[in-house]
Amino acid sequence: MASFVKKTLALAVLAASAPALYAQTSTSKVQLWGIVDAAVRHTNNEGPGQDGKTQLMGGGMSQSRWGINVEEDLGGGSKALVVLENRLNADDGSVSTPFFQLAHVGLQGPYGRITAGRQWNVLFDVVTSTYASFPYSPYMEAYKPELGMAMGARTSNALKYTFATPDRSFVGSLQYSFDEKNDSRAIDAITPSGATPEALNAYANNLRNAIAAQTASTLQGGAFKTMGGYLRYAASGAAVGAGYMRTTLPGGTDVDAYTLGGSYRTGPWYFSTGYGLNKAKFTATANPLSVQARRNALDGAILGQFWSGQTNGGFQPGDANKRQLFKIGVGYQVTSQLNVGMHYFRGKQSGSATGTYNGNANFYVAVADYAFSKRTDAYFGVDHTSISGGSEIKLDQASGARNRTGITVGLRHRF
Secondary structure, three states: HHHHHHHHHHHHHHHHHHHHHHHHEEEEEEEEEEEEEEEEEEEEEEEOOOEEEEEEEEOOOOOEEEEEEEEEEEEEEEEEEEEEEEEEEEOOEEEEEOOOOEEEEEEEEEOOOEEEEEOHHHHHHHHHOOOOOOOOOOOOEEEOOHHHHHHOOOEEEEEEEEEOOOOOOOOEEEEEEEOOOOOOOHHHOOOOOOHHHHHHHHHHHHHHHHHHHHHHHHHHHOEEEEEEEEEEEEEEOOOEEEEEEEEOOOOOOOEEEEEEEEEEEEOOEEEEEEEEEEEOOOOEEEEEOOEEEEEEHHHHHHHHHHHHOHHOOOOOOOOOEEEEEEEEEEEEEEEEEEEEEEEEEEEEOOOOOOOOOOOOEEEEEEEEEEEEEOOOOEHHHHHHEEEEOOOOOOOOOOOOOOEEEEEEEEEEOOO
């Protein structure tokens, strides 16, 4: 018994001292960082009366956020990584989502980096690292048509492998994420209780509510299966890259997303151009009460959230299944403190069976950014959206507007 007690105490002492022993043989770095951005933004053609709207928003150039980055040196050129990032609204102090927008852990070594968790997807990675809209900020938070093509930009339950040559002239990444049973079984189970108008109305309401609930849970950090990758090359001020990602939505619809573009820096000038395509492969059905029709409605609602929304420069997708976006821009560093940039986007939507949601969109944005220091800057931006084509294409259902202009003035600090 005494021998057993001695051995137990010895093991307890060894276990207690293990963290300290490891701490002596490895080096950890923990970084707390953040961005606080607030802006006054005015837009016209808002609401049923198509009136002007002025608001204080919690992020005009960047969404306000804070995060923690952790690195631990494991020796031999390897290290462990942790990234946590949460987003907030600087205008009222609320949290923009009830969860971390980024949360992943990984290992990095001589042969690349592997990360697991919620992270930026490969479409976002290649666009923002290779042909971002502005040289001093990858996009404007209040007006970002390019992000509407990135299938949500972040992916939960994802594994990502990133590799690079020693000089980082070539960088690439592969991604896979798990759907974790986020499928259409709940939607499939909703059926009409009869053929009367009352029964069909009740069915439509139940289906609409169920789709809205599952769409919200999927977009708020929920799971869906993705696979894809990107490759970029950069040298002598020039960069080119391309990416592909397939997303399988809960109803089984595959959405293929492609992007290709490049940029060039010379002296104070910055030029960029890019192309993006999203194509949804809905399974056709002629029966509006079929299981497949319910699945298509669910997947269409989720895709519609990716494609619409003012901050994405979006417009109503309706029953369209294909969207393309071409972008071209220029930036110029006027002085060491003043940067200006302009960008033009041309969008095309097609695949609407009725034709009422087929059309085109033009997006224009110009921004001047003045840096008070390395951490604090002020900015002034003007943007304009105009759409044409099918009768149902609108910026939003509330206003029914087909054009809108925005003016944004803001202040941003990084720490």
